[in-house]
Amino acid sequence: MANIKFLSGENIPLEMHKVRMVQKVTLLPVEQRVQCMREAGFNTFLLKNRDVFLDMLTDSGVNAMSQNQYAAMMQADDSYAGSETFYRLEAVLQDVFGMEHFLPAHQGRACENIIAKVLVKPGTVALMNYHFTTTKAHITLNGGEIEEIIGEEGLKIQSNEPFKGDIDIDKLTECIKRIGKEKISFVRIEAGTNLVGGQPVSMSNMREVSRICRQEGLTLVFDASLLGDNLYFIKTRDEKYKDVDIIDITREIASLMDIVYFSARKLGSARGGGILVSDHDLFLKMRELVPVYEGFLTYGGMSVREMEALAVGLRETMDIDVISQTPIIIEALCNELLSNGIPVVTPPGGLGCHVDAMEFCSHIPQTQYRAGALAAAIFIAGSVRCMERGTLSEQRNDDGSENLAEMELARLAVPRRVFTLSHVKYTADRLNWLYQNRRLIGGLEFVEEPHMLRFFFGRLLPIGDWPENLARKFRDDFGDSL
Ligand code: F0G
Numbered sequence: 001m002a003n004i005k006f007l008s009g010e011n012i013p014l015e016m017h018k019v020r021m022v023q024k025v026t027l028l029p030v031e032q033r034v035q036c037m038r039e040a041g042f043n044t045f046l047l048k049n050r051d052v053f054l055d056m057l058t059d060s061g062v063n064a065m066s067q068n069q070y071a072a073m074m075q076a077d078d079s080y081a082g083s084e085t086f087y088r089l090e091a092v093l094q095d096v097f098g099m100e101h102f103l104p105a106h107q108g109r110a111c112e113n114i115i116a117k118v119l120v121k122p123g124t125v126a127l128m129n130y131h132f133t134t135t136k137a138h139i140t141l142n143g144g145e146i147e148e149i150i151g152e153e154g155l156k157i158q159s160n161e162p163f164k165g166d167i168d169i170d171k172l173t174e175c176i177k178r179i180g181k182e183k184i185s186f187v188r189i190e191a192g193t194n195l196v197g198g199q200p201v202s203m204s205n206m207r208e209v210s211r212i213c214r215q216e217g218l219t220l221v222f223d224a225s226l227l228g229d230n231l232y233f234i235k236t237r238d239e240k241y242k243d244v245d246i247i248d249i250t251r252e253i254a255s256l257m258d259i260v261y262f263s264a265r266k267l268g269s270a271r272g273g274g275i276l277v278s279d280h281d282l283f284l285k286m287r288e289l290v291p292v293y294e295g296f297l298t299y300g301g302m303s304v305r306e307m308e309a310l311a312v313g314l315r316e317t318m319d320i321d322v323i324s325q326t327p328i329i330i331e332a333l334c335n336e337l338l339s340n341g342i343p344v345v346t347p348p349g350g351l352g353c354h355v356d357a358m359e360f361c362s363h364i365p366q367t368q369y370r371a372g373a374l375a376a377a378i379f380i381a382g383s384v385r386c387m388e389r390g391t392l393s394e395q396r397n398d399d400g401s402e403n404l405a406e407m408e409l410a411r412l413a414v415p416r417r418v419f420t421l422s423h424v425k426y427t428a429d430r431l432n433w434l435y436q437n438r439r440l441i442g443g444l445e446f447v448e449e450p451h452m453l454r455f456f457f458g459r460l461l462p463i464g465d466w467p468e469n470l471a472r473k474f475r476d477d478f479g480d481s482l
Helices: 030-039 067-071 085-098 108-119 134-140 171-181 203-216 227-237 246-255 278-293 304-317 326-340 370-382 420-438 467-480
Strands: 100-107 123-127 143-146 184-190 219-222 261-265 273-277 354-357 387-389 409-413 446-449 459-462
Touching: 030 459, 030 467, 067 171, 067 278, 067 304, 085 100, 085 246, 085 273, 085 304, 100 108, 100 278, 108 134, 108 184, 108 261, 108 278, 123 171, 134 184, 171 184, 171 203, 171 246, 184 203, 203 219, 203 246, 203 261, 227 246, 227 304, 227 326, 326 354, 326 420, 370 387, 370 409, 370 420, 370 446, 370 459, 409 459, 420 467
Parallel strands: 123 143, 123 184, 184 219, 219 261
Antiparallel strands: 100 273, 261 273, 354 409, 387 409, 446 459
């Protein structure tokens, strides 16, 4: 995206790329959308893509790739061991992050499995700005616990704090005192903090956390899956970095960490994942697990074609025109919603636009999944598929009671370079209509509830016939329009 002045004075996002390959999408009538939602058990994960108009479920593995990424795929060197592709990717990663060793894995959660297996012992606690669902699952599967030490602003829906993903340093030192460093498995910083609205972490905070970890002998792990967005925000929100090259910001961050891992379904707009580490002992411990869980060390469960695409995608991530596209589109969507009084997480972050279902659906009890109900209603209203990030994404407490989430968000993810401004305007329009009719949205209840990560496969039913009422109102207001 470029900062181009328009005659009108309006600030319109302008793409610094052109589209040369397209995919047809369909928009089903509202009555069929209700039917699809019923068949999907009111869980947007279970919708079929063919029934979805705008797939804003996630930015994971669905980013548009560049012509150079596709071209690179053609030179992939297929080999079980010693693939040239591996050495090309390793060289790019070493250059971009300035770290010594690279271990490949098939995606981000596979890295989390390896890290947790090496660092987490039963009874230990991992401290982090905020958890991600799969991160927490791997830590608890290994007998550990997590404690979140994000700053207070991070959990406020509306804020002017530019780096809401920052760790609260007082909480960090308090935890170290209370828990004891021998019981802390690691400290984790998540770039572009996913579950609180794609909120970035500041360089000064990372520096301070790193200083404390080094002083206390604690391992600092950095989840770089959403690093692209975070880099953009450091460059644009921190005066000190406005003239610093993106690659130098990346190297500075990596120099503060002991382990860096990422989902290449996000970072680098490809697929796969990887772990970077400089400490030789840690490298050896994690290396043992790669062939057990992932594949041989020179592919780690990734296809060599994806590895080539990732190598190019990582280089392209160092280009401000590339990483600015998503945050600027997200900002446009958030501003459009805010101007209609719709509550969204502010300041706009990376990854997507996060609608505050706690307030949007304040008439629904939180135990009836406000954000889940809103996600289903958004699909009915516009055939836009978003993701619940609230109580439904939490695991029940041991006594069976609900673990009510601090935030109830419906996340409209914006995959990189996929949607146009008219898609964004359409989405905002249907949300605006839905907000005016929000009282028609009702709650949900489980009919099939898996024990772990229940949001993936769980099936629910609406309480009452609100989906049909919503569709009827849509027809009244929009007539024959889809
Ligand atoms: N860490 C973060 C911050 C993530 O956002 C994700 C995935 C992972 C780790 C796991 O990576 O999917 O490659 O195994 N987030 C996706 C999302 C699924 O939709 O937000 P993965």
